[in-house]
Amino acid sequence: MNLQLTEDGRLRHLLTLDGLPRAIIMQILDTAESFMDVGEREVKKVPLLRGKSIFNLFFEPSTRTRTTFEIAAKRLSADVVNLNIATSSQTKGEAILDTVDNLAAMHADMFIVRHSQSGAAHFIAQHVAPHISVVNAGDGRHAHPTQGLLDMFTIRRYKGEFHNLTVAIVGDVLHSRVARSQIHALTTLGVPEVRVIGPKTLLPTGVEQMGVKVFHDMEDGLAGCDVVIMLRLQNERMKGARLPSAQEYFKFFGLTPEKLALAKPDAIVMHPGPMNRGVEIASEVADGPQSVILPQVTYGIAVRMAVMAMLAGTGNA
Amino acid sequence: MNLQLTEDGRLRHLLTLDGLPRAIIMQILDTAESFMDVGEREVKKVPLLRGKSIFNLFFEPSTRTRTTFEIAAKRLSADVVNLNIATSSQTKGEAILDTVDNLAAMHADMFIVRHSQSGAAHFIAQHVAPHISVVNAGDGRHAHPTQGLLDMFTIRRYKGEFHNLTVAIVGDVLHSRVARSQIHALTTLGVPEVRVIGPKTLLPTGVEQMGVKVFHDMEDGLAGCDVVIMLRLQNERMKGARLPSAQEYFKFFGLTPEKLALAKPDAIVMHPGPMNRGVEIASEVADGPQSVILPQVTYGIAVRMAVMAMLAGTGNA
């Protein structure tokens, strides 16, 4: 039983890409394709979600992610309300559910949920009334499914197919909800070789069981790749014991033109942003001809519009 | 002379329920009734306030209350601007009036005002131009009229009439603007018996002069009630000298199934939210069959839409 799907197999919530059927992922990508031109129109709006109430429920602040959802919702003509809700580690789940129940009683149609604790969006989805949909906009180290989907959209746009690709994910996989969502999507879509590259301290133990090949040497890992996905290295990691210094990290795991040359000549470079230039990626690469980092952002709006429109079509939303 | 009414007796501002005529209160409840279906429509919007500029002027932060007004205004198709304005105790009234004058000069139609000082909304209403309406969204310990109105709407929905009811308000009446607004509305609407129940330290001296019966024993107070309204106990009160502990408070004044059994079998339980479960109310009661706490929230949107629509109909708004 998948909490994300209705009984007849349509999208009910978007919480994780783990276990999300290939057909649903492809449907999202196809729907996103149909929204690609909205952003280029004179009037960047379609009336699909007019009169719907979408709440950006951000228990963890993130101007950037909130903005992408706000823009996507407004282009669908929905009414968006932003809520930044401070929580402490003592905040009980009960208090979160009371908040959610209150907003539901205001006839909410959709919650976009960001929370520092893994499982928060699931927890809310298990609880809400049948007509309300939940989108996970990042929960702890667990998942960030719309980011994973926009990454798949990007790969499909540039590479056409998934079945013949070698994709490397480089950096701090351990703390990255983005990496988890990417790995689930890539394996579901039939990418034959998914690699993770990073120092031992930044790779989860047993990550091989997710169906990936592990590399601790970047040169080895990049060889022959079609897609190179760089992960953001949180500044706080560098202050801890796990890493010697930003310079040291860049030397071994920062993506430079030299290292990128080891991948296929037409390899694309991706990054979920915001970038730490000179830490995980060199500016020459970030701004170079193989970078598709800004197209990722553009596609992210279309993908989020697609997810919202599909969710609105299944519930009463 | 009532600042809240026009010369011909229509609603001009909504500042307090103290002295607001019964006919106006009933008109608000009837108008709210007519908005009840908007929240359940496919497109949750009516064009009544299209092109109006409504400012949420929050001198005291309150995500929850701000959200209810924002949603109500958007469902009326108004343009809403949220302003969180930090004030210090040194901030002069003059500075508040300059802010208000500035927003008025931008052709504001309505101010929703929240302030930690009693009288702030009145102060602004006395000052604004004739075409601008002010709604008090909570001022100090003084009043929270839209909360009081949604409570009356709730009681009418569940009990039909007011003239045959016994209503108890339980808890920290002393610090509660909600309780004051409720007492004014209940007495205006002809409720024959309004009770306040709480420890001496949390009841205002002379509260009997508001037309209520005072009980310090909860069992006595609840006996035979049709409506039980629980008040939120601010955490800060429990840290002070007024109360021994949350546990102790719950023992004497927390609403448990056992205590609720002393009220009439069909008594309803209300709470303005957010609840402190296990302090003023047991979860079994909050989530139980007699609780109408979430319907209160739903009705709150319709009531706020009604107030805004009526105000917009009297001024030029």
Next chain:
Amino acid sequence: MNLQLTEDGRLRHLLTLDGLPRAIIMQILDTAESFMDVGEREVKKVPLLRGKSIFNLFFEPSTRTRTTFEIAAKRLSADVVNLNIATSSQTKGEAILDTVDNLAAMHADMFIVRHSQSGAAHFIAQHVAPHISVVNAGDGRHAHPTQGLLDMFTIRRYKGEFHNLTVAIVGDVLHSRVARSQIHALTTLGVPEVRVIGPKTLLPTGVEQMGVKVFHDMEDGLAGCDVVIMLRLQNERMKGARLPSAQEYFKFFGLTPEKLALAKPDAIVMHPGPMNRGVEIASEVADGPQSVILPQVTYGIAVRMAVMAMLAGTGNA
């Protein structure tokens, strides 16, 4: 080559009034005139910018200025997203450009930029794609062009012509981006005598080279003026070594009825707000018959609508 204009001389960005041609300034004022009635309509909206995405990019917090742009954009039916972006002194320009690139990739049409560092809006304008326009909403001590324009609009409304006026700008010119924008506009529009009045410590050295007459004595400076523009004195200045005290400042440079009597009998008094009553201006003057301080605010909405509409007409926006 003017970054603000297209090759065929139309408005491309609005960054500074320094060097902005007289014809463009007059066009903005005329366009603003045509928007003056929108604020007084039953439905205060025109559909000119429907479906456009306007980002309020505030690197320096300013509820007041943000509100004026938000209202102006909403009255043009644009979708507005507010972003408050905390920056530290260590934040590299690179990080700002990455933020801007990201928003551009979301198909932004316009950035309203506020930043504590002079040149920030220019820096962004130099970088953005051809279809995106930048409006400087205040950068360091450099410029605040929409404020300067609304001041010109105000002067034209009350005085009709510019070629026969004596205009005095009084107070802390040194730290004032508003004063710089006013001086550029006044000289461009052909005001024959622009005066700055203030203590030596608050006037920039060499300010005469901007085409103004310098006065350190307020009585001398106000004599015969048609327009008196008071500047806000930031509280922080008074704590520093530059000024003895607020009382002392008011005595010498505060605008009182007595001092104002030295200007022409029909002189108007302006102030960009927020005012420090009793510091740079007496309440009798601020609220007196010669004050046009609140009309300035009203005109500010029309002027900002005009700037946005003109920019949207030149780019793809």
